[in-house]
Amino acid sequence: MFTKTLNVLLLCLTSLSLIATAKPIASNDLNVMPLMNGQMLPSAKVANLKGETLDLLSLTQGKPSIIFFYRGGWCPFCNSQMGQLKEIEPKLIEMGFQLIGISPDSPEKLNASMIDQKLSYTLLSDTNLNAMQAFGLAYYTSEKTTERYMKKLKLDELLKVTPQGDKRLVLPVPAIYISDGTGLIHFQYVNPNFRVRPAPQLIEMAASLVPM
Template sequence: MPILLIICLILITPLASAATVTNISNSPESVSPLLPGLQAPALTLKNSQGKAVDLETLYKNKTSIVVVYRGGWCPYCTRQLKGIQAIESQIASLGAQIIAISPDSPDALAKSTIESPNYLLLSDNEMAYAQALGLAYFLDNKTATAYRNKLGVNFVDLDGNDRVALPVPAVFVIDKKGLVQFQYANPNYKVRLDEKVLLAAVTAASKL
């Protein structure tokens, strides 16, 4: 990946919003996820109560597993979150925390059945974090229409155009310095990271 592009990915400001298209690809196959060794975006997002949460502060507290998913409406995402929740005690024993981030609104997050002091759900409903990570992409019109009509997904149009975007599902392990130590992103949303591989990555990062 060109150095200039990498720099652009990590310098998107917290003011980026769904109405500001700064880094959205035209397909899931063409996204450029943030690479290991780079600084993770330190934005401010909202939790299920609508309260602001500073990611930089969270990074400093513990090794962080950041799970970027498409939304609570996605069955593959729900299965992934439950799988990670099943190994939560092992993750906690390694001194790590789980931060799951999606385009869902705070109100939608409040309906989640995942409740844990070590498992935080955050809203990226303006797609700023997904863009900063290089994961955002536009849906083709056919897919966007199907999602809206069949799933009732509430997407925000971007730049006044009737185009909608989602993040490619991804998992990052971020150390206390805010550096990405591990990254997994797959444009095929049906394929998710195995929990055993995740535990190995967290174990390695926790020793740094």
């Protein structure tokens, strides 16, 4: 009886360790604590192109998904990646996946990206950082980076106060997550170097290994 109870307890603890909880905003891009393979997609409130609030978990329920986080439509490296994903989207759909992009851009800016790049996959707004923190990707940029970006871009909604009382720009570390229909993460690519993104061939290969 004791052994059976202990096994159940261990199983519960293991399951709990795989459940994601929202993480605090990291002090910099090297200190983020992203979700890993074997964990479950989290619940997070985001907004669609119309500004309507949705739960990311409900959008992925029963649907194998490829979710990518990008810094915004103002980032040339992000735009390049979005174009690459557009090229392989038909193959991903044929494999049974839906493609979802998440950024701190407002719904208005997302609509502009959809039109400019002629995208057909889903883009979601995370201006409140809910998804970025749930995935452990949000971080404070440095004072120098904050000042440089704020001079060129209108990103006031992404200015947050650090624990030290400084105003800093908050961005996500670019990332790719591939999950099955149950929400289990099978592949993740997180790189603090925002200039480096996974090759489309790598994403296709990783997706092909996910049991459907």
